[in-house]
Amino acid sequence: MQRRILVVDDEPAVRFGLRHFFEANGLEVVEAQTCREARELFRGYRPDLVLLDYRLKDGTAGELLPEMRAMDPSIPVLVLTAHVSIETAIQVIKQGAEHFLPKPVELPTLWVMVERLLETQATRRQQQALVASRLEELNPFLGASRAIRELEATARRVLDSDSPVLIQGETGTGKGVLAHWLHVHGPRGAGPLVQLNCAGLLPQFLETELFGHERGAFTSAVSRKQGLLEVAHRGTVFLDEIGDMDLQVQPKLLKVLEEKRFRRLGEVEDRSVDVRLIAATHQDLAESMRTHRFRGDLYFRISTLPLRLPALRERPEDIPLIARDLLARLSRELGRPGLDLTPQAEASLRAYSWPGNLRELRNVLERAVLLSSTPLLRSEDLHFNHAMARALSASPAEPGTPVCPAAELDLTLQEVERRHIERVLAAEGGHVERAARRLGIPRSSLYQKLKSLGLSSKV
């Protein structure tokens, strides 16, 4: 697969030289000349590596680095600068840059570093893929509750169909696990499963990822690229967070579903493709349709076979069984035989409200196992995020009641802010990026606020 590099520099001549050099070495290059552009491309383009000039017109690497780390700490950043001081270099490394190189840079030296960083990046991504492949082994239907039994029955009924499936459920309920299960156990199980998370991708990158492009389709399209739809031919495409798909791209996806045809960017003829779509979202898509954030025609096309994953708090009777299954896995992964729960620990697990669902359950158990010296976990060993859970369960105001009850009038502005952030974070199951989007602030600002208010982002 072609590796991607984001080159950030305000001097056009430097960008031109670097682009030429990297493209000649087989990399795909995108350019940014300001912090603002760099931020957008980093979020929407997900490069494998960033080459960042220290001083830009609207800011410095010192400001951008923490934001980039917060968005995706696995992407290495190499900082270049003409104004070197030891203090700046130390500062930049502390802020998360992998390396610091003085300008003008020797291209052979730069290439050695870039190659090494791309290799490390590839290993990190393989490790992430390994974690993802473990999802396949999880059983999405553990439990005897009515909700989960009904889900399994419906899921088995839709297995053989070629129609799209829409999986809805709160964050961490196992939508990804169910999508893998549907692919592996369905008639396309021997074919490819291709996954794309639509959240935060800029429309043009989402389009090239899905549909691919011809050489010369746009300035940076130096070679032709196969889209994920082609890669998934005779298999399944899993589009996670489909509720975040840009409105511009939605009709093109609809065309693929209705006509089984699509066109690479810059191509004049359609290609035919045979894929099954599994889409997932934590949002209420019907509501998004009403507020014109999601197209009605696409909604109706993908929601023919809806599957809803129940929240953990809706099926407390399943929690002990799932917890023991997770403990058995942790036993094997951590080499800690005989892990179990006391009856009190089991009762605490059942009583908690689990805003982060199965993901949170796994985290709570893993933390307890790592911190406890005995295999039998007691309720004192389990650490819950009660503030978040309380915020989630706080009942929303009835229509017509004052927005600010009298008791809240005594709160300081900071306390109101803290409570609001807690509620939004809880509603998003502790997912900082989504909470930041809902609050209308950058993710990095939310991290700063969490730190200054002494709040935890972990679920």
Ligand SMILES: Nc1ncnc2c1ncn2[C@@H]1O[C@H](COP(=O)(O)OP(=O)(O)OP(=O)(O)O)[C@@H](O)[C@H]1O
């Ligand atoms: N059936 C299961 N058994 C045990 N653990 C599970 C199960 N399903 C999910 N998990 C745990 O929850 C985590 C999240 O699962 P998954 O990514 O499928 O959820 P999701 O609903 O897609 O989350 P999000 O909405 O945040 O993308 C997994 O990494 C795993 O640790």
